[in-house]
Amino acid sequence: MAYDDLRGFLAALEAEGQLLRITDEVLPEPDLAAAANAAGRIGEGAPALWFDNVKGFTDARIAMNVHGSWTNHALALGLPANTPVKDQVETFAARWDAFPVAPERRADAPWRENTQQGDDVDLFSVLPLFRLNDGDGGFYLDKAAVVSRDPEDPDDFGKQNVGTYRLQVIGNNRLALQPVPVHDVALHLRKAEERGEDLPIAVTLGNDPVLTLVAGMPMAYDASEYEMAGALRQAPAPIATAPLTGFDVPWGSEVVIEGVIESRTRQIEGPFGEFTGHYSGGRRMPVIRVDRISYRDAPVFESLYLGKPWTEVDYLVGPNTCVPLLKQLRAEYPEVRAVNAMYTHGLLVIISTAKRYGGFAKAVGMRAMTTPHGLGYVSQVIVVDEDIDPFDLPQVMWAMSAKVNPRDDVVILPNLSVVELAPAAQPAGLTSKMIIDATTPVGADARGNFSTPVKDLPEAEEWAARLRQLIAAQG
Amino acid sequence: MTHCPRCAHDTVGRLATSPVPGVWDVLQCHRCRYTWRTTEPARRTRRDAYPDAFKLTADDLAAAVEVPAVPPLRTTP
Numbered sequence: 001m002a003y004d005d006l007r008g009f010l011a012a013l014e015a016e017g018q019l020l021r022i023t024d025e026v027l028p029e030p031d032l033a034a035a036a037n038a039a040g041r042i043g044e045g046a047p048a049l050w051f052d053n054v055k056g057f058t059d060a061r062i063a064m065n066v067h068g069s070w071t072n073h074a075l076a077l078g079l080p081a082n083t084p085v086k087d088q089v090e091t092f093a094a095r096w097d098a099f100p101v102a103p104e105r106r107a108d109a110p111w112r113e114n115t116q117q118g119d120d121v122d123l124f125s126v127l128p129l130f131r132l133n134d135g136d137g138g139f140y141l142d143k144a145a146v147v148s149r150d151p152e153d154p155d156d157f158g159k160q161n162v163g164t165y166r167l168q169v170i171g172n173n174r175l176a177l178q179p180v181p182v183h184d185v186a187l188h189l190r191k192a193e194e195r196g197e198d199l200p201i202a203v204t205l206g207n208d209p210v211l212t213l214v215a216g217m218p219m220a221y222d223a224s225e226y227e228m229a230g231a232l233r234q235a236p237a238p239i240a241t242a243p244l245t246g247f248d249v250p251w252g253s254e255v256v257i258e259g260v261i262e263s264r265t266r267q268i269e270g271p272f273g274e275f276t277g278h279y280s281g282g283r284r285m286p287v288i289r290v291d292r293i294s295y296r297d298a299p300v301f302e303s304l305y306l307g308k309p310w311t312e313v314d315y316l317v318g319p320n321t322c323v324p325l326l327k328q329l330r331a332e333y334p335e336v337r338a339v340n341a342m343y344t345h346g347l348l349v350i351i352s353t354a355k356r357y358g359g360f361a362k363a364v365g366m367r368a369m370t371t372p373h374g375l376g377y378v379s380q381v382i383v384v385d386e387d388i389d390p391f392d393l394p395q396v397m398w399a400m401s402a403k404v405n406p407r408d409d410v411v412i413l414p415n416l417s418v419v420e421l422a423p424a425a426q427p428a429g430l431t432s433k434m435i436i437d438a439t440t441p442v443g444a445d446a447r448g449n450f451s452t453p454v455k456d457l458p459e460a461e462e463w464a465a466r467l468r469q470l471i472a473a474q475g
Numbered sequence: 476m477t478h479c480p481r482c483a484h485d486t487v488g489r490l491a492t493s494p495v496p497g498v499w500d501v502l503q504c505h506r507c508r509y510t511w512r513t514t515e516p517a518r519r520t521r522r523d524a525y526p527d528a529f530k531l532t533a534d535d536l537a538a539a540v541e542v543p544a545v546p547p548l549r550t551t552p
């Protein structure tokens with residue numbers, strides 16, 4: 001079941017009992033963010049939240065926590081609501097193999113219903129904007145898909161990027177954008193600024209749930225997010241042509257904002273409570289001049305609370321970060337069974353693998369750090385045996401406690417690269433990295449006494465599936 | 476006169492006003508761009524209640540790093 005727009009997915013969530021409508025009047029601050037923050041604290045089945053009675057607004061419709069639970073993540077992929085996390089990641093990885101699936105261009109995008117342009121542009125009149133965390137510098141668009149093209153190769157569909165970047169509203173027609181230097185939009189901007197040119201950009205809000213997943217996924221520079229969305233949806237992604245930039249944007253978006261990143265300009269932006277659970281400080285960032293807004297009748301404003309993990313963003317970027325690492329590791333090391341890169345966008349990764357020979361697990365850990373995503377993130381790797389589920393933390397802790405001899409199994413590598421947002425980096429962007437080898441030694445590595453492990457009963461796996469079905473049937 | 480809760484600057488503009496008249500305004504500091512709604516809690520709207528950890532001085536603003544840095548202009552076509 002593929003959803004062509006956010007509204008279709010919200011209706012499906014409601015039918016599954018996974019959309020909570022808050023009907024009492026709430027304050028824009030602190031209530032909207034506090035409710036979404038709380039959703040991340042009530043367990044793994046938290047619903048999406050819907051607000052349409054917000055003090056001072058006459059016409060606000062706000063959706064939050066749309067991807068904010070394993071239940072909702074499963075439903076976004078069209079899977080049964082109680083699908084285990086490991087199976088959600090495996091399904092994600094299996095559908096990836098269908099990439100690329102060509103998108104389907106449609107002419108009748110519903111966001112053509114309303115337009116503001118030029119001097120009439122006013123973000124506040126279209127969007128019910130609000131603040132998330134106390135120390136944030138202002139109001140943010142934090143769940144958009146930002147579309148840009150390579151200025152040196154604008155006709156290459158694959159090099160057109162669709163990514164999620166934080167955007168602070170700094171004026172009625174102005175946004176500040178954070179392009180992390182390793183990300184594609186920063187490469188596009190660098191090329192434009194080297195030529196002294198503005199970079200055209202489209203910001204699409206309120207997208208179908210798979211497009212949002214893909215926009216937050218680390219993909220190769222020339223791989224099309226729309227072609228990946230098609231693979232994951234198991235149906236072509238519907239796209240349309242944005243009227244001002246001519247860019248390919250989602251057909252089903254609620255709002256399409258177009259303009260340019262002004263060349264060679266920086267303005268103060270932030271701080272913002274980030275996915276690391278820490279604020280990133282005020283820095284001078286690129287700015288967008290908004291020239292046109294297109295929007296559906298009665299647009300839904302989708303936003304996402306993030307702060308101290310776990311929050312919606314962790315569900316959103318969890319599985320989609322695991323899968324590229326899993327694919328890239330398996331390409332050279334087919335022994336790799338599963339990769340859990342769900343902790344703080346993969347700053348910590350847990351890998352389960354079979355071993356070829358002594359020392360192999362440490363090689364797998366080092367490879368994880370040199371994948372494209374690993375260069376900017378993976379700073380701690382825990383490697384466990386093939387019979388450990390890396391998504392089952394009690395199993396991982398058992399492996400750590402029983403199989404690690406710290407002197408020989410902890411490897412620390414100094415001065416490697418990491419995103420500047422990583423709070424522990426010193427200086428920003430540089431960190432030491434660690435591998436913990438929690439696998440059972442194999443020859444020629446003869447350390448320890450591991451000859452008689454206890455194994456799960458052969459019938460236990462079948463019983464686990466049976467119990468999940470019984471619980472689901474209970475409703 | 477309204478001062479910026481974050482940097483104490485005395486020039487503050489209005490970005491938006493509530494669609495229901497008279498409920499709130501959205502204000503913005505002209506120096507540090509801090510943006511707030513007048514109905515937010517005092518810890519976000521009043522200089523005396525604003526947490527020290529988030530306060531900015533003119534020096535902080537001048538020292539803020541560029542991310543990403545503006546690259547050199549390409550001299551050859």
Ligand SMILES: [Zn+2]
Pocket residue numbers: 479480481482483484504505506507508509
């Ligand atoms: Zn200020």
